[in-house]
Amino acid sequence: MTGVAEATTSILREPEYRIEGRDKVTGAARFAADIVRPGMLHAAYVTSPFPHARVVSVDLTRARAMPGVRAVLTGAETKPQRLGRRLQDWPLLAWDRVLFIGDRVAVVAADTVEIAAAAAAAVDVEYEELPAILDPEAALAPEAPVLHPDAAGYAYLGGGTRPTVPHPNVQGHGIREHGDVDAGFAASHRVYEHTFTVARTHQSYLEPRASLVWLEGDRIRVVTTNKAPFALRQHLSVSLGIPESRIVVDAGHIGGDFGGKGLSIDEFVLYHLARVTGRPVRAVTRYADELQATNTRHAARIILRTGVDPDGRILAHTSRVIFDGGAYAAGKPVATLMPGDAMLTLAGYRVPAARVEAMAVYTNQVPAGHSRAPGQPQNAFAAESHMDLIARDLGIDAFALRERNVVRPGDVDVTGQPWHGTDGAALLAKLRSASRYDDRTANIRSVGAKGIGVGIALGVRHVGRGRASMVLRVTASGHVELHTGVSDQGGGAHTVFQRIVASELGVPLEQVAVIRGTTDAVPNDPGVGGSRVTPVQGSAALAAARALKKRLGDRELEEVGALEVIGEAAQETHEASMYAYALVAEVDPDTCKVRIRQATLVADVGTVINPVALRGQLEGGFVFGLGQAVMEDLRVEDGRVVTANLGDYKIPTIADVPPLTVELLTEDPGPGPFGAKSAGELANPAVGAAVANAVHAACGVRVMSLPVTAEKIWRESRRSGS
Amino acid sequence: MSTHRLRFTLNGTPRELEIAADRLLIDVIRDDCGATGTKLGCGVGICGTCSVLVDGELVSACLVPAVFVDGRSLTTVEGLAQDGELTPLQDAFIRDGGFQCGICTPGQLIAATALLREHPRPDGREVRDWMMGNLCRCTGYYGIERAIMRASGAGGQSDGRGLGGQRPPSLS
Known part of the structure; x- marks a missing residue:
């Protein structure tokens, strides 16, 4: 083996050649919307045209009668299920009130995208408009209507209880103070106050979100553009009341994220449609709906x-x-x-x-x-x-x-x-x-x-902070496989891991394969986000390589036979x-x-x-x-x-x-x-x-x-x- | 809806399909032919992710009916490499950071292929004028321009009027 220090620097000095590069320049890389299943149905939504309204009635008669329509569900069937990454406050389908233009009231599964869209348009919803709060300052007025009167009943994930808020229309609130602020201002030569505003923007990844759900025995299989598949598994489990062990999430190449694809809003109702129809159901968001109805920057x-x-x-x-x-x-x-x-x-x-x-x-x-x-x-x-x-x-x-x-x-x-x-x-x-x-x-x-x-x-x-782990395997022929749950959203994570492992082991890059696994095949992973991948997941890859080196001792990779180690890393300090x-x-x-x-x-x-x-x-x-x-x-x-x-x-x-x-x-x-x-x-x-x-x-x-x-x-x- | 018998070649292979008159080219390529390298982005002809070549001409497949390609020759990203050999442009996209997530990459490659046929040695302005119709949210376009310059024989360097011709940073 080459000396580690020498190998490390020589590999890291060379510009990298992306592992997934060939697949991405030849069209072979498959993204969620490229995956099909036999008998697959297509979903389309009925959405609110009002920013705030009561849903008086939903008439599915015309939609259900259309040829090619296999299921139509409303909030009455999914009630009281809600979704969310931390606070689960978003109904899968609204059953009582809609809270923004684009809020979902019903969903259709049909043989084609066109039939699904036509059936969604044929659902008759009667609304009673309510006063809308379009400005945060208005929402904070003492007499403002409360948009989430049932907030006390919402699930709050991740342990602990939801922090208290000063007004029922506040989602989250924080105050932090240090030093003697009043004395500081009193001693100041000048005090300046300015007010700034920042427009709402969208992440604008060019791949609209897509997901495909089907049932396989008692397993629920999910193909998704979500960049944190283990977190999505947890969200699905809590929202649907199904153990995580029955849910398998597969998130491979993701066509841009920029923070937006940590939230999934389709997979939950797709499960219900798959359950009702017994068929795979896919949703691919129209770009107009990306801009109108997903999660923007504040x-x-x-x-x-x-x-x-x-x-x-x-x-x-x-x-x-x-x-x-x-x-x-x-x-x-x-x-x-x-x-x-x-x-x-x-x-x-x-x-x-x-x-x-x-x-x-x-x-x-x-x-x-x-x-x-x-x-x-x-x-x-x-x-x-x-x-x-x-x-x-x-x-x-x-x-x-x-x-x-x-x-x-x-x-x-x-x-x-x-x-x-x-x-x-x-x-x-x-x-x-x-x-x-x-x-x-x-x-x-x-x-x-x-x-x-x-x-x-x-x-x-x-x-980035957090915890991650990965499995490093040596095959009988002396090849090294890093098994990770990190998806590829474009940052180059898998190539980072390959270079870290090859550098640490002092082996050529070609000897290290990086294999992305579904949630049932690899250790829990926190997902891509929070500037985490290189410092946290990269450290887990390095820890795995170091653990392997320790196991190898003086032996060469080709001599040890099949072997497996786990690398874990935690980065908690700020x-x-x-x-x-x-x-x-x-x-x-x-x-x-x-x-x-x-x-x-x-x-x-x-x-x-x-x-x-x-x-x-x-x-x-x-x-x-x-x-x-x-x-x-x-x-x-x-x-x-x-x-x-x-x-x-x-x-x-x-x-x-x-x-x-x-x-x-x-x-x-x-x-x-x-x-x-x-x-x-x-x-x-x-x-x-x-x-x-x-x-x-x-x-x-x-x-x-x-x-x-x-x-x-x-x-x-x-x-x-x- | 009337149906049409559609004959065309996809990346050199003759195809014959019976399709409804209102089918879009993007759907026929992806769903009927299974060639999923071509991606659907904005759906309104702005972003360029669905770029394909029809008899060598650059077309947004999300905008045109499939019947538009009747009797014509269609090239998608799958048709660029020959016998597994990447084109200089494809190789340069990997070496120069011409992609990150890869969703716009098929369209970028198709558009850049058409550019280099028209202007084999483009300067920075020609690259930017030509590639304006292909959005990328990851790279900021610098890597795309570097890759096109490298593939055109300019060695990965921009012409100096472009986005900057620095090499990638290395440890030192």
């Missing part, structure tokens, strides 16, 4: 108040964040029932005293759930715009203000905890040089360039890393159209395992953030999503993306295998503020809401006379 209103000394050093901070949670909290997996980083309102800075309050509120809007770095794009937009406004008012360079306040190891940040992560000063120094900030800003000044400006913004993301952007924007003086001329990203990623995929995550994260920054707005009018196709809901095309320079910090090791950190949610949240700050630098106009559009700049410039 729209938010954020009020930040910060006191500073004459040099701009932060002395005290308070914040109040209100997220529009929509009709159901079902899409949120975390215990607080808020977006994961709902309370991270001034991330990346030394904050000696803070009081942070955040909440997610029920409304009659599209349910909101998790989307890439949940809560962070909203809070990062507010915080980094706020910092820029403070710098301008104090007459301090925006870069200098950040350098004075940026968190360094040991400092207390907005969470009240000592920071142990990236040295923020080193990160900003690298950004200053990599982006040629001084040259660029001096050039813009010296030539008197109008309409061009540089904006900066920094961001923070935790390194570790974080940091990134920052410098972005050059040009604003057309007549049309106010924004063009990003160039972007520089500096990211602290620790040890790199898959260099090509890492780069792709950072580049893709930037463009994901850019979409939210300049164009994405899932517009809702009177409760109805009006951007219901990918022509109206605009996401970036190849023509929209600017030249991007990426610089990595790799020296500071993270908790992951060989010192790796996370990258998947590291780059997107801060882009919105970087754009808003660059636009302000370019044309003197401040936009306080996302997305930063030409219309808003124009309107604001007219208002302020800039």
Whole structure:
């Protein structure tokens, strides 16, 4: 065997060749919607046209009489079953009231998609409209109608009891305080308060969700686009009252996730349809329904108040964040029932005293759930715009203000905890040089360039946490097989695992196969998400390789015969890393159209395992953030999503993306295998503020809401006379 | 609904089907022919995941009736590699990060194949103009442009007016 250290570095130095690459470029990779079963039926839903209404009656006569219709179910048959990742508040089918436009009232199974759709259209539902709550502030009024009067009876998964809420229309709520906030404000030279709003956006994976359910003996088999198959098994078990041992979930290639595919909403009724018809039943979501009726990113209103000394050093901070949670909290997996980083309102800075309050509120809007770095794009937009406004008012360079306040190891940040992560000063120094900030800003000044400006913004993301395990087998011929429950959502997980195991064992990559298993074939896995795969599941792969090395001793793989070890990993401590952007924007003086001329990203990623995929995550994260920054707005009018196709809901095309320079910090090791950190949610949240700050630098106009559009700049410039 | 006898070649293989007049090409390819490499995304001709070549012309299969291909020659992603040998474009998509989740990849490859037939040595602007109709939510498009440049003989480097021609970062 080659020396491990030597093998490790030599394998990790080479750009990777994706394990699933060949299948994905030849069309051989099969996604959930590509799987068919003999006798398979197709599902279609009857959905509410009202944001809030009582279901008076449902008449199935016409639908049931149509040739090719095999079953029609209503909420009366599935009552009282509800679904959800943590709080199960979403009825499989509504039986009493509908809470948003798109809420499901009935489901059809038919021989073809067309017949199912026609039958769904033939179901006659009588509604009695109720007053709709379309604004979170209205939902919080003392006399507001209570949207979930039966909340006390909802299942709350994951142990413990649901945290109490200050108003029945609140999904989740949190307050955190540290330091002497009042004294901090009293000692402040200036106190700044700003209010920001962020539009609702959609994850916009290009693969609509799909699922297929059939019964096989007493087994319930599920093929799905859900990225956390073990969690889905648990949700199905609780909702349907069926033991987990009878449910087998198969989630293979997933056509993009970005947080949205942790929530399943079809598999539950498909089980009932399969049970009633005795046939496999499939649902493939129409893209319009993706945009209208799944779990979006939360729209938010954020009020930040910060006191500073004459040099701009932060002395005290308070914040109040209100997220529009929509009709159901079902899409949120975390215990607080808020977006994961709902309370991270001034991330990346030394904050000696803070009081942070955040909440997610029920409304009659599209349910909101998790989307890439949940809560962070909203809070990062507010915080980094706020910092820029403070710098301008104090007459301090925006870069200098950040350098004075940026968190360094040991400092207390907005969470009240000592920071142990990236040295923020080193990160900003690298950004200053990599982006040629001084040259660029001096050039813009010296030539008197109008309409061009540089904006900066920094961001923070935790390194993933959780527990995972995998099985490593040696075959009789000396080949190594890693058996994992991690699905492939595009991040390159399986290639990460292969490289880790091959590196640690000092064997060629071809000798290590990575085999993804269904939930009955591999150890429990927490799924893809929360920036977890490389640090947590990657550590489990490394632990398995180390366990195997120990068992091997001096023997070669070919000598030991069949052998099996388990690798387990737990990452429970809070570790974080940091990134920052410098972005050059040009604003057309007549049309106010924004063009990003160039972007520089500096990211602290620790040890790199898959260099090509890492780069792709950072580049893709930037463009994901850019979409939210300049164009994405899932517009809702009177409760109805009006951007219901990918022509109206605009996401970036190849023509929209600017030249991007990426610089990595790799020296500071993270908790992951060989010192790796996370990258998947590291780059997107801060882009919105970087754009808003660059636009302000370019044309003197401040936009306080996302997305930063030409219309808003124009309107604001007219208002302020800039 | 009237039915039609439809004759065409799919990736070089003659096909003959009896289909209803309102069937969409995407459904006939995927459901009747079992060629599931071509994906359905937005369903309204915006995202490009269903891109196929009809007599070499780029078409969104979610928009056209299947009868449109009667007597014509259809190429899908399954028809790009010959005898198991990847095309330079397919290989470059793997080496340069031209895909992540892979759902838009068949459409990207089909569109890029058509591009390189039309413009064998495209510059960055030609790539971006041509590929604008193929959305990708994972890569941010940088890897796609790098891959097309590599396959066109530009060695994976953009022309400098493009999205940036850096090589992947390595440990150092």
